[in-house]
Amino acid sequence: MVLEELVQIKEQELASRKKFTLRCCLAAGCVSSNAQAVKDALDRAVKEAGLEKEVEVRGVGCMRLCCEGPLVAVDPAEVLFEKVAPADCDALVATLKGVPSQLKRGDLTAPFFKHQLSIVLENCGLVDPDRIESYIAADGYLALRNVLREMTPQEVVQLVTRSGLRGRGGAGYPTGLKWATVAKTTSSRKFVICNADEGDPGAFMDRSVLESDPHRVIEGMIIAAYAVGADQGFIYVRAEYPLAIQRLQTAIRQAKQYGLLGSGVFESPFNFNIEIRIGAGAFVCGEETALMASIEGRRGQPRPRPPFPAESGLWGHPTLINNVETFANIPPIALKGAEWFAGIGTERSKGTKVFALAGKITNTGLIEVPMGTPLRTIVEEMGGGAPEGGQIKAVQTGGPSGGCIPASQLDTPVDYESLAKLGSIMGSGGMIVMDQTTNMVDVARFFMEFCMDESCGKCVPCRAGTVQMHHLLRKVMDRKATSRDLAKLEELCDMVKNTSLCGLGQTAPNPVLSTLRYFRNEYLELLQPAPKQPAAVAPATGIF
Amino acid sequence: MAAKTLTIDGQMVGAAEDQTILEAARDAGIHIPTLCHLEGVQDVGACRLCLVEVTGINKLLPACVTKVTEGWEVRTSSERLQRYRRMVLELLFAERNHVCAVCVANGHCELQNLAVSLGMDHVRFDYQHPRLDVDLSHRLFGMDHNRCVLCTRCVRTCWYIEGAGTLNVAGRGEKSKIITDLNAPWGDSTTCTSCGKCVMACPTGALFYRGVTVAEMERDRGHLEYIVTAREKKQWIV
Structure with a gap:
């Protein structure tokens, strides 16, 4: 692959565009409300209406408003149809000929859409995630080509540093600093890992990006690998995301076919391969050291840091590990510049x-x-x-x-x-x-139960502390706790936060601490009055 | 090798640059309590008893895996650290069924000794009373999960000292459990060399030699008869 070929693919793809495009969401949210049947029905309806030459039906990724799915967007009319059923498709296709319909239309000028600024998601809902040509038509892999041909690895690291991008996995560590650390290590082998083990209850950002625009993440990873000097990458994605895995596999295969992965990327001396590793259902494997242990085939348990992965990661080699969304931010930064990116956001949080x-x-x-x-x-x-x-x-x-x-x-x-x-x-x-119907103590209890179930069991505060905190929260919920139990709970929160080995344990008390901070009354209302006469001498309750 | 100078509990201490805080403190005669640490096997920093404070660093650091740094001021026994250590012990005692009075390790138990030395005289948390198995399938050794603190000293010993790789951890969180082979009875293990190093490594009575626990003593009455018969009748019972 060289620039001319890339441009040619883009031009061919754009030239093959038809008068109308029906974009049908095929990301997990809409698929779970029968979007695949809608897509099939659209294909059939277009055929039956004899509009094949004028209308393209394109399966795309997330179009944001998941609660109204399945979603179908019409170009260039800028109409979004909501809750489309397979039976609606004939009427939907008929609207292209000007036939009015009763179908539910979304308001694209509503605040939900108007306030959005798409950088990471700019291709989501537009490109076909199963076709690399569709991504290339949206200037995909152009950033990679420019980086490989026009920039030194140091310049790429400086670019990312100047952009002010911070890790999107949660902690917000400066991405440029992390890249620089890995780039500076001298090692015969280095690795790049994409952390796609998204496990927080209620979170589906990374999933949507992977399902909607897998090439974007891959391109970001290749640029990162070039910058830090790695030749092997891994995407660690949870098994609960089968569609994301399938689309990543397709994307990696296509990128290899086009010479964008493998030996001599863009016919440069730079080699890079990506393998997918599938998680087996442990939340803690989103923690970087546990994730690496899992890739190595060991039990997914965190280890104390330092050494940090940048210094000693996979099999002891320097390893760059970033989140899906972090990598997805890289190609636009490389295309539009660090200053453009740094102009968005706040003083310390960019983009x-x-x-x-x-x-x-x-x-x-x-x-x-x-x-x-x-x-x-x-x-x-x-x-x-x-x-x-x-x-x-x-x-x-x-x-x-x-x-x-x-x-x-x-x-x-x-x-x-x-x-x-x-x-x-x-x-x-x-x-x-x-x-207002939500009980905040119950919210804290829910998250504590989650942490308790997901604790790996390695360190004592997290393994046994979450059990005791959950027990105390349940006691509060059952109206059996006293103010002494509440004091114990707070003491445990402090201890588990300060003594746990990894982030899971260190942050496990946060839902309790924040609800205690803002909704303490809800706890107090559930407490039993403390016994009037506390025992003068605390009886030894232990039998050890 | 370059040397580092630091202070531990106000005392100036010299250390080799690759030494851990724990090793430097030990060399200087300063005791830091540990449970999952065992001389000779790789440290994992799991029990959190050896956490220490370092001036200027927000987080508590595990002494067993933290290398010394020039100029550090380390505190090993602040009031806060002692409180956290007692809580670690309370959590351990509440987690499984530690009944010292009927334990083979009574009087020789690191968990018990830690409770005494750190002043953990009662447990404020509700006992979990889990129902756990005792594996007595091995000819020589027994494994009582009720007494296990999941320090993984046995696992590391089995892998790194004996090299057998029989022991491992299964499950996660409170359901974590030491297993042999792929969770088969110990007696059926095809990898165990019966070396007994795991029993030597165990800090509590979770791993023990068979035949010496409560109610296991058997007397060989026949031996007396053998001697008496030999003396009096000059017959040796075969």
Whole structure:
């Protein structure tokens, strides 16, 4: 592959475009509401209407408004049909000839769409994830070509550093700094890993990116590998995402066929291969050291850091490990420049962030907004608030590692520092909205149960501490706890947070701490009065 | 090899550059409590008893796996650390069924000794009382999961000292369990060399030699008869 071929593929693809395009969402959300049958019905309806020469039916990825799926968009009319059933397809195709229909149309000027700024998701819903040509037509792999032909690895690292991009997996570590560390190590082998083990309850950002635009992630990984000097990459994706795995496999095969992966990428001396590793269902394998242990074929358990993966990762070699969304940000940065990217977002959080809106909210789905967008804009304007006249009570960000932000703090801008200040975290982008019917103690209990089940069992505070915290939370829920139990719970939160080995344990108390901080009354209301006469001498309850 | 100088509990300590805080403290006569650490096998930093404070570093660091750094001020026994250590022990005692009075390791148990030395005199958390198995299928050794603290000293010993790779951990979280081979009874293991190193490594009574536990003593009455018969009748019973 050389530039001329890339341009040729793009031109061919654009030339083959027909007068109308019907884009039918085939990402997991819509597929689960029968979108594949809709796509088949559209194909048939177009054929029966004799419009094959004028209409292309394209299976695409996520078009954001998952709750209204299956979604079908019409180009160039800029119409979005919602909740399309296979039986609606004849009528839908007829609208192309100007026949009016009663089909449900989405309002593309609604705040849900209007406030979005698509960088990571710019191709999602437009390109066909199963066809590399479709991605190339959207300037795919152009960034890679430019990087390989016009930039040194050091310049790529500097570019990413200047962009101010921070890791989208949750912790927000500066991506450029991580790349620079790996690039500077001298080792005969280096690895690049894409962490696609998205496991937070209610989070589906990475899944959507992988299902909608797998080539984008692959291109980002190849650029990263060139920058740090790696020749082997792994995508660690959870087995619960079969569609993402299938599309990644297709994408890797196509990229190899076009000489974009393998030996001599873009006919340069640079070699890079990507293998897929499928997770076996352990949440903790999203933690980087556990993930690497799992790739190596060992038990997926974290180990103490340092040494960090950048220094000693897979099989002891320097390893760059980034999240799906981080890699997906790389090609546009390489194409449009670091300054363009750094111009979006806030002082310390650059670019955009993809969030998965879920829970008690009218518009569930995927949104991408500039960093610093107030939570209120996201949940009230874009999300449309709580359904059926409900009141938003809290927003949970960061999954089991995050916290609950009360409605009173909704004007907080969404960036790494502001969310941390509120006792939550940015996390990977799951955003669960709760209304007045939600019991916050039960929310804390739910997340603690999750952490308890997902603790790997290696270190004592996380393995046994989460069990005891869950037990105490259940006791509160059952109205059997006293103020002493609450004190014990708080003491455990402090201990588990400060003594656990990895991030899972260190952040497991966060949902409890944040609900205690903002909704303490709900705990107090459930407490039993403490016994009036505390025993003078604490009886030895142990039998050891 | 370059040497490093640091202070541990206010005492100036010299250390080799590849030494851990634990080793440097030990050489200086400063005791840091440990449970999952065992001389001779790779450390995992899992029990969190050896966590120490270092001035200027927010996080607590496990002394067993943290290399010394020039100029560090390390504190090994602040009030906070002692409280956390007692809580680790409380969590361990509440997690499984540790009944010292009927345990083979009573008086020789690291968990018990730690409770005594760290002043953990009662457990405030509710006992979990899990129902766990005892594997007595091996001819020489027994494994009582009720007494296991999941320190994995036996596993590491089996892999790195004996090289047999018989022992491993199955399950996760509170359901974690030491297993032999692919969770087959120990007595059926095809890889166990019956070397007994795991029993030597175990800090509690979870791994033990068979025949010496409570109610296992058997007397050989026939031996007395053998001697008496030999003396009096000059007959040797075969």
